[in-house]
Amino acid sequence: MSVVQAPQETQEASTRSLIAVVALMIGSAMAFTLATAPFARLLGAGAGAIPSAFHGMVAFLYLFIGTIGLYLGWRLLTGRISAFADLQLLAVVMATFSFLAIVFGNWLYIAYRAAHPDSPRSYFMANAPDVHKVFFEFKEFGALFTLPLTVCAAFLLWRYGAQVMQEKWLRYTVAILIGLSFFYLVAAFGLGAAVTKLKPA
Amino acid sequence: MATGVLEPRGVVVAAAATVVKDERRRSRPNGEAVAALLAAMLGMLTLALVNQLTAMSAGVNAWVHSIGKLWMPGAQGIGPYSGKETLALVAWIVGWAVLHPALRRREMSLSRWLIVFLLGVGIATTFIWPPVFEHVAGYFAGH
Numbered sequence A: 001m002s003v004v005q006a007p008q009e010t011q012e013a014s015t016r017s018l019i020a021v022v023a024l025m026i027g028s029a030m031a032f033t034l035a036t037a038p039f040a041r042l043l044g045a046g047a048g049a050i051p052s053a054f055h056g057m058v059a060f061l062y063l064f065i066g067t068i069g070l071y072l073g074w075r076l077l078t079g080r081i082s083a084f085a086d087l088q089l090l091a092v093v094m095a096t097f098s099f100l101a102i103v104f105g106n107w108l109y110i111a112y113r114a115a116h117p118d119s120p121r122s123y124f125m126a127n128a129p130d131v132h133k134v135f136f137e138f139k140e141f142g143a144l145f146t147l148p149l150t151v152c153a154a155f156l157l158w159r160y161g162a163q164v165m166q167e168k169w170l171r172y173t174v175a176i177l178i179g180l181s182f183f184y185l186v187a188a189f190g191l192g193a194a195v196t197k198l199k200p201a
Numbered sequence B: 001m002a003t004g005v006l007e008p009r010g011v012v013v014a015a016a017a018t019v020v021k022d023e024r025r026r027s028r029p030n031g032e033a034v035a036a037l038l039a040a041m042l043g044m045l046t047l048a049l050v051n052q053l054t055a056m057s058a059g060v061n062a063w064v065h066s067i068g069k070l071w072m073p074g075a076q077g078i079g080p081y082s083g084k085e086t087l088a089l090v091a092w093i094v095g096w097a098v099l100h101p102a103l104r105r106r107e108m109s110l111s112r113w114l115i116v117f118l119l120g121v122g123i124a125t126t127f128i129w130p131p132v133f134e135h136v137a138g139y140f141a142g143h
Helices: A015-036 A040-045 A048-076 A082-113 A120-127 A131-159 A168-198 B010-028 B031-056 B058-070 B080-103 B110-127 B130-141
Strands: none
Touching: A015 A048, A015 A082, A015 B130, A040 B010, A040 B080, A040 B130, A048 A082, A048 A168, A082 A120, A082 A131, A082 B130, A120 A131, A131 A168, A131 B031, A131 B080, A131 B110, A168 B031, A168 B110, B031 B058, B031 B080, B031 B110, B058 B080, B110 B130
């Protein structure tokens, strides 16, 4: 079996190209979805349909970006990162999406916990109380943790710059912050998707 | 340096100052990192604590809700959650505003404070898990 010879020198893709690729992928996925899916039916008729759409879309994009950030965080942890500037950018984007997800989540929460018997909260309390009392309540607090964690990671990456790569414990700290934020993101996303599947707002 | 003998003293002092400034620019003390970590931890612990207290007392629950209603749009519909978010945010931001200037010039043991941070996040996570905080609330209600 022949060994593939690694190129002697590879040039890192620019940050601009990373943004372009991500925008193209997201844009094409959304265009395809809008062109082929019964969007109005997908949105639903409930009071929480619009905030739910925004919250879900932002959370999905955050998950997508957070996954790339997690990979770069892993590269940072192991001291093998070369796309440091991309990680700096992604940390800011992750913090931004965390904030937006929380804002839209607050908006959605109004419909979720509305006093009428058809609201998701009322439905769960009547039929499956643990869904609200355990899973949703953990989700609503765990999701908030993503904001200080991602802001802290972004702050360290920008404030310390290249020093992060040179100092072992700064590297570990940033990587752990990104890893922790990803944990709370996935927990909140998974629980939110499950709740929406059981009873859309 | 040999050139220091032949050059005027002012030039040597200026050169030394440039070296020191370059070293400072290259290596920022990690006190700011510790401050950012501890402030984030403080925000998370505050959220857990406020949530615990609202589970234990209807009066505290109503007060926390009133905090959210002071500024947050839709707080009436969001409920006490708006106040919990507010108090956690205030604790985080104020904590950072205090700790950053206090620690910014200090070189600290980042590994030790990272462990403190992780323990704090672990405690906060434990107390936002409903079976735990409901159990604690129930324990205090019965005593």
